[in-house]
Amino acid sequence: MECIRKAKVANRFNRSVLTYDQHARVQKQMAHQLIELLSYRKKPVERICEIGCGTGYLTDLLTARYPHAEIVAIDLAPRMMEVAKEKVKSPHIQWILGDAEQLPQLVTGSFDLIISNATIQWLTNPESTIRSWTEALQPMGWLVSSTFGQETFCELAATFQKVESELLIESSQHRLTMHSLEDWENIWKKAELMLLEGIEDRQRISYSSCRDFLQSIKATGANYSEAKQPLSVYRKLLPRVMDQYDQIYQMGSGVYATYHLLYVVGQKE
Numbered sequence: 504m505e506c507i508r509k510a511k512v513a514n515r516f517n518r519s520v521l522t523y524d525q526h527a528r529v530q531k532q533m534a535h536q537l538i539e540l541l542s543y544r545k546k547p548v549e550r551i552c553e554i555g556c557g558t559g560y561l562t563d564l565l566t567a568r569y570p571h572a573e574i575v576a577i578d579l580a581p582r583m584m585e586v587a588k589e590k591v592k593s594p595h596i597q598w599i600l601g602d603a604e605q606l607p608q609l610v611t612g613s614f615d616l617i618i619s620n621a622t623i624q625w626l627t628n629p630e631s632t633i634r635s636w637t638e639a640l641q642p643m644g645w646l647v648s649s650t651f652g653q654e655t656f657c658e659l660a661a662t663f664q665k666v667e668s669e670l671l672i673e674s675s676q677h678r679l680t681m682h683s684l685e686d687w688e689n690i691w692k693k694a695e696l697m698l699l700e701g702i703e704d705r706q707r708i709s710y711s712s713c714r715d716f717l718q719s720i721k722a723t724g725a726n727y728s729e730a731k732q733p734l735s736v737y738r739k740l741l742p743r744v745m746d747q748y749d750q751i752y753q754m755g756s757g758v759y760a761t762y763h764l765l766y767v768v769g770q771k772e
Contacts, residue, residue, distance in 0.1 A: 509579060509602060509625075509627070512579060512625055512724075513579040513580045513581075514580075515724040515725075515726070516557070516579070516580035516582075516583050516724035517580045517581065517582040517583065517724075518724065519721070519722055519723055519724035520558070520580070520582040520583055520585075520586055522722035522723070523557065523558055523583070523722065523723050523724060524558055524560070525722065526719045526722040526723050527560070527723050528708065529621075529706065529708060529762050529764070530557075530560070530620065530621045530723065531560055532706075533620055533621055533649040533764060533766075534560050534561040534564055534620050534649075535564070536649065536702075536704075536764075536766060537561065537618060537620055537647055537648075537649055537766070538561075538564050538565075538568060540647060540700060540766060540768055541568065541616070541618075541645075541647065543699075543700075544616075544645060546615070546643055547615065548569050548572050548615045548616050549571075549572055549573065549615055550572065550573045550575075550612070550613065550614045550615050550616075550641075551565060551569065551572050551573070551574045551575070551614060551615065551616045551617075551618065552574075552575045552577065552609065552612060552614045552616070552617045552618070552636075552639065553565060553574060553575070553576045553577065553617075553618050553619070554577050554603040554617065554618070554619040554622055554623075554636075555577070555578055555579075555603070555619050555620065555621070555622030555625075556576040556577060556578045556583075556584065556587050556598075557578060557580075557583050557587065557620075558583055558586040558587050558590065559576070559586065559587030559588075559590045559591040560620075561618070561620045562574065562576050562587060562590075562591045562596065563590060563591045565618070566591060566593045566595070566596070570595075571595065572595060572615075573595050573597070574593070574595055574596045574597070575596075575597045575599060575612065575614075576596055576597070576598050576599065577599045577600075577601060577603045577606065578600065579600075579601070579602060580724075581600055584598055584600055603619075603622075603632075603636075604626060604627060604628060604632045604635075609635060609636060609639045612639050613639065613640070613641045613644075614639055614640055614641060614644055615640075615641050615644050615645070616644060616645050616647065617636050617639065617640060617644070617645070617646045617647070618645075618646075618647045618648070619647075619648040619649070620648075620649050621649055621650060621651065622648070622650070623648050623650045623687075624650045624651055624679070624681060624682075629682070629690055630690055630693060630694075633646070633690050633691065633693075633694045633696075634693070634694040634695075636694075637694040637695060637696055637769075637771055640771040641771070642771055642772070643770060643771060643772075644770070644771045645699075645768060645769065645770055645771075646691070646694075646696055646767075646768070646769045646770075646771070647766075647767070647768050647769075648687075648766070648767050649764065649765065649766050649767075650681070650682075650687065650764075650765050650767075651679075651681055651762065651763060651764065651765065652681055652682075652683065652684065652703065652763030652764065652765045653678075653681045653682075653683055653763060654705065654761055654763035655678075655679065655681065655761065655762055655763045656678060656679075656727050656760055656761065656762075657678070657761050657763075658748065658751075658752045658759070658760055658761060659677065659678075659713075659716075659727055659744075659748065659760065660677045660678040662744050662747050662748045662751065662752075663675070663677035663728075663740065663744055664677070665747065666740055666743045666744050666747060667740065669743075670739070670740070670743070672736060672739075672740065675728075675731070675732055676728070676729050677727070677728045677729075678727070678728065678729070679726065679727065679728070679729060680729060681763075684701050684702075684703050684765045684767070687701070687765060687767045688701045688767060691767055691769040694769070695771075695772065696769030696770060696771060696772075697769060697770045697771075697772060698767075698768075698769055699768040699769060699770055700766065700767070700768035701765075701766070701767055701768075702765070702766040702767075703763070703764070703765055704763075704764040704765075704766075705761055705762070705763050705764070706761070706762045706764065707754065707759040707760070707761055707762075708759065708760055708761075708762055709754050709755060709757050709758070709759050710757050710758055710759070710760065711756075711757045711758075712745070712749055712757060712758060713744070713745040713746075713748035713749050713752075713758055714745055715757070716748075716758065716760050717745070
């Protein structure tokens, strides 16, 4: 089951490789916030592991900040990695295609920094995985990550629930299962990391319409729902959801969607 789920994630990102960079506005903001958090680290950074490098946006920022550091960049999606290789030209990068929950390189490597942008929400076994990443850190090494919180796309979930009630359709979970900041902080602590920072942020991002919003999510390879409804039911729901969303969540000449952003920084003792 885990392999099937990971394969689906990789396939979604592979399909979105040509549209990802254009639509990943929030993910890019998160990458810059991670770089800002690194400014508080005073110790040298010589070896970095980036987990979930995607098309290389954060990788590029890391090479600019640490031009002489060795970077191991890992991703599940081969087409994403091909784009990253073309975009980020550095002799110091080792590109690894694979699952960062299972890679032996993370067990044997000694990194000053392990960093991950908008990726840990896909982990199947977050507690054991974060523990294994901690083991791959040097003493005083940092584990820095960003992810999405439980309130992400809360407007969309509320609209689906409203329309389902109006149509007398059994309510489904039209949201993704996400951990809270407290959950991630506890996972960091269980891995015996000293918690240096835990940040929560909420941003309203504007779109021309609900349809534009949904297409943008798809264009980044992400998802917005774990509902398992029949296609006939979904097709009945979706037009009404988009229509009501456009009416209820207006901002300027379009609509808005909330992104609940979480950042966690820990240090190995």
